[in-house]
Amino acid sequence: MKTVVIYSSSNPNGNTYQSAKALAEEKRAELIYLDRYKIGEYCYKHSHSDDDFVNLFRWVLGFEHIIFASPVYWYAVTPRMKAFIDRITDFMDIEALKPELRTLREKQFSILSTSCQEKAPAPFTEMLVGTFEYLGMKLQEQRHVHYPYAD
Numbered sequence: 001m002k003t004v005v006i007y008s009s010s011n012p013n014g015n016t017y018q019s020a021k022a023l024a025e026e027k028r029a030e031l032i033y034l035d036r037y038k039i040g041e042y043c044y045k046h047s048h049s050d051d052d053f054v055n056l057f058r059w060v061l062g063f064e065h066i067i068f069a070s071p072v073y074w075y076a077v078t079p080r081m082k083a084f085i086d087r088i089t090d091f092m093d094i095e096a097l098k099p100e101l102r103t104l105r106e107k108q109f110s111i112l113s114t115s116c117q118e119k120a121p122a123p124f125t126e127m128l129v130g131t132f133e134y135l136g137m138k139l140q141e142q143r144h145v146h147y148p149y150a151d
Protein backbone atom coordinates (compact mmCIF):
# COMPACT_ATOMS: atom_id res chain seq x y z
CA MET A 1 0.00 0.00 0.00
CA LYS A 2 1.42 3.39 -1.01
CA THR A 3 2.02 5.12 2.31
CA VAL A 4 3.25 8.52 3.48
CA VAL A 5 4.22 9.55 7.00
CA ILE A 6 3.60 13.26 7.57
CA TYR A 7 5.32 14.39 10.72
CA SER A 8 5.31 17.71 12.49
CA SER A 9 7.32 18.90 15.47
CA SER A 10 9.09 21.99 16.75
CA ASN A 11 12.22 19.85 16.60
CA PRO A 12 12.93 18.45 13.11
CA ASN A 13 15.23 15.80 14.63
CA GLY A 14 13.44 15.18 17.93
CA ASN A 15 11.41 12.32 19.37
CA THR A 16 8.67 12.48 16.77
CA TYR A 17 11.19 12.42 13.95
CA GLN A 18 12.88 9.34 15.45
CA SER A 19 9.57 7.48 15.75
CA ALA A 20 8.26 8.67 12.39
CA LYS A 21 11.46 7.62 10.63
CA ALA A 22 11.32 4.15 12.18
CA LEU A 23 7.67 3.78 11.19
CA ALA A 24 8.38 4.97 7.63
CA GLU A 25 11.11 2.35 7.33
CA GLU A 26 8.80 -0.35 8.70
CA LYS A 27 6.03 0.58 6.24
CA ARG A 28 8.40 1.38 3.34
CA ALA A 29 6.74 4.78 3.30
CA GLU A 30 7.71 8.28 2.23
CA LEU A 31 8.52 10.58 5.13
CA ILE A 32 7.88 14.32 5.02
CA TYR A 33 8.44 17.07 7.57
CA LEU A 34 5.35 19.26 7.54
CA ASP A 35 6.98 22.26 9.23
CA ARG A 36 9.28 22.86 6.27
CA TYR A 37 6.23 23.83 4.20
CA LYS A 38 4.53 27.19 4.24
CA ILE A 39 0.94 26.57 5.36
CA GLY A 40 -1.16 29.56 6.35
CA GLU A 41 -3.99 29.34 8.82
CA TYR A 42 -7.48 28.70 7.48
CA CYS A 43 -9.05 31.83 6.03
CA TYR A 44 -12.71 32.18 4.96
CA LYS A 45 -11.57 34.18 1.91
CA HIS A 46 -9.14 31.42 0.87
CA SER A 47 -6.49 34.06 0.26
CA HIS A 48 -3.49 31.74 0.35
CA SER A 49 -2.40 31.76 -3.26
CA ASP A 50 1.27 32.00 -2.22
CA ASP A 51 1.59 29.07 0.17
CA ASP A 52 2.34 25.36 -0.25
CA PHE A 53 -0.89 23.81 1.00
CA VAL A 54 -2.84 23.02 -2.18
CA ASN A 55 0.12 21.47 -4.00
CA LEU A 56 1.20 19.56 -0.91
CA PHE A 57 -2.28 18.19 -0.23
CA ARG A 58 -2.66 17.15 -3.88
CA TRP A 59 0.61 15.27 -3.57
CA VAL A 60 -0.58 13.61 -0.35
CA LEU A 61 -3.77 12.52 -2.16
CA GLY A 62 -1.53 10.34 -4.33
CA PHE A 63 -1.09 7.96 -1.35
CA GLU A 64 -3.48 5.25 -0.18
CA HIS A 65 -2.46 5.33 3.46
CA ILE A 66 -1.63 8.58 5.26
CA ILE A 67 0.05 8.46 8.65
CA PHE A 68 -0.15 11.63 10.76
CA ALA A 69 2.67 11.90 13.27
CA SER A 70 2.80 14.57 15.95
CA PRO A 71 4.05 15.06 19.49
CA VAL A 72 1.44 15.82 22.12
CA TYR A 73 1.79 19.51 22.90
CA TRP A 74 -0.71 20.34 25.65
CA TYR A 75 -3.20 17.62 24.68
CA ALA A 76 -3.13 18.67 21.03
CA VAL A 77 -1.24 18.28 17.76
CA THR A 78 1.34 20.86 16.73
CA PRO A 79 0.12 24.19 15.32
CA ARG A 80 1.39 23.26 11.84
CA MET A 81 -0.45 19.94 11.88
CA LYS A 82 -3.60 21.76 12.99
CA ALA A 83 -3.18 24.33 10.21
CA PHE A 84 -2.78 21.49 7.67
CA ILE A 85 -5.98 19.85 8.94
CA ASP A 86 -7.93 23.11 9.00
CA ARG A 87 -6.84 23.93 5.45
CA ILE A 88 -8.37 20.69 4.15
CA THR A 89 -11.56 22.78 4.50
CA ASP A 90 -10.41 24.69 1.39
CA PHE A 91 -11.16 21.51 -0.57
CA MET A 92 -14.69 21.48 0.89
CA ASP A 93 -15.36 25.19 0.29
CA ILE A 94 -14.08 25.54 -3.27
CA GLU A 95 -16.38 23.75 -5.69
CA ALA A 96 -13.65 22.87 -8.18
CA LEU A 97 -11.61 21.12 -5.48
CA LYS A 98 -14.43 18.95 -4.06
CA PRO A 99 -13.93 15.94 -6.36
CA GLU A 100 -10.31 15.67 -5.19
CA LEU A 101 -11.38 15.73 -1.55
CA ARG A 102 -13.81 12.86 -2.12
CA THR A 103 -10.89 10.59 -2.99
CA LEU A 104 -10.13 10.54 0.75
CA ARG A 105 -13.07 8.12 1.08
CA GLU A 106 -10.93 5.41 -0.49
CA LYS A 107 -7.97 6.02 1.82
CA GLN A 108 -6.77 4.83 5.19
CA PHE A 109 -5.13 6.86 7.92
CA SER A 110 -3.06 6.10 10.99
CA ILE A 111 -1.86 8.15 13.93
CA LEU A 112 1.57 8.19 15.48
CA SER A 113 1.96 10.24 18.64
CA THR A 114 4.81 10.83 21.05
CA SER A 115 4.66 12.25 24.54
CA CYS A 116 6.11 11.92 28.01
CA GLN A 117 3.08 9.95 29.17
CA GLU A 118 2.30 6.33 28.46
CA LYS A 119 -0.84 6.96 26.44
CA ALA A 120 -1.91 9.65 24.02
CA PRO A 121 -4.56 11.81 25.70
CA ALA A 122 -8.15 11.37 24.53
CA PRO A 123 -8.58 14.94 23.16
CA PHE A 124 -5.53 14.42 20.91
CA THR A 125 -6.70 11.14 19.38
CA GLU A 126 -10.39 12.05 19.29
CA MET A 127 -9.71 15.16 17.23
CA LEU A 128 -7.71 13.20 14.65
CA VAL A 129 -9.98 10.16 14.49
CA GLY A 130 -13.13 12.30 14.43
CA THR A 131 -11.83 14.55 11.66
CA PHE A 132 -10.51 11.88 9.31
CA GLU A 133 -13.45 9.54 9.82
CA TYR A 134 -15.74 12.50 9.08
CA LEU A 135 -13.83 12.92 5.82
CA GLY A 136 -14.54 9.27 4.99
CA MET A 137 -11.16 7.73 5.76
CA LYS A 138 -10.71 4.41 7.51
CA LEU A 139 -8.55 4.19 10.62
CA GLN A 140 -5.81 1.58 10.23
CA GLU A 141 -3.63 2.01 13.33
CA GLN A 142 -3.00 4.20 16.35
CA ARG A 143 0.49 4.04 17.75
CA HIS A 144 1.93 5.94 20.69
CA VAL A 145 5.59 6.15 21.68
CA HIS A 146 6.37 7.12 25.23
CA TYR A 147 9.48 9.24 25.82
CA PRO A 148 9.74 9.67 29.60
CA TYR A 149 11.37 12.87 30.77
CA ALA A 150 14.80 12.26 32.26
CA ASP A 151 14.94 13.25 35.97
Ligand SMILES: Cc1cc2nc3c(=O)[nH]c(=O)nc-3n(C[C@H](O)[C@H](O)[C@H](O)COP(=O)(O)O)c2cc1C
Pocket residue numbers: 008009010011013014015016017071072073074075076114115116117147
Ligand atom coordinates in the same frame (compact mmCIF):
# COMPACT_ATOMS: atom_id res chain seq x y z
C1 LIG B 1 5.02 22.65 24.40
C2 LIG B 1 5.03 21.23 24.89
C3 LIG B 1 3.86 20.71 25.40
C4 LIG B 1 3.81 19.38 25.84
N1 LIG B 1 2.64 18.87 26.31
C5 LIG B 1 2.58 17.58 26.71
C6 LIG B 1 1.36 17.01 27.16
O1 LIG B 1 0.32 17.66 27.22
N2 LIG B 1 1.36 15.70 27.54
C7 LIG B 1 2.51 14.93 27.48
O2 LIG B 1 2.47 13.75 27.84
N3 LIG B 1 3.68 15.43 27.03
C8 LIG B 1 3.75 16.73 26.64
N4 LIG B 1 4.92 17.25 26.17
C9 LIG B 1 6.07 16.35 25.98
C10 LIG B 1 6.20 15.96 24.51
O3 LIG B 1 4.97 15.48 24.00
C11 LIG B 1 7.26 14.87 24.29
O4 LIG B 1 8.49 15.23 24.86
C12 LIG B 1 7.42 14.60 22.78
O5 LIG B 1 7.98 13.32 22.56
C13 LIG B 1 8.25 15.69 22.10
O6 LIG B 1 8.42 15.39 20.75
P1 LIG B 1 9.41 16.26 19.81
O7 LIG B 1 10.83 15.96 20.26
O8 LIG B 1 9.13 15.82 18.41
O9 LIG B 1 9.02 17.70 20.07
C14 LIG B 1 4.99 18.57 25.77
C15 LIG B 1 6.16 19.13 25.27
C16 LIG B 1 6.19 20.44 24.85
C17 LIG B 1 7.49 21.03 24.30
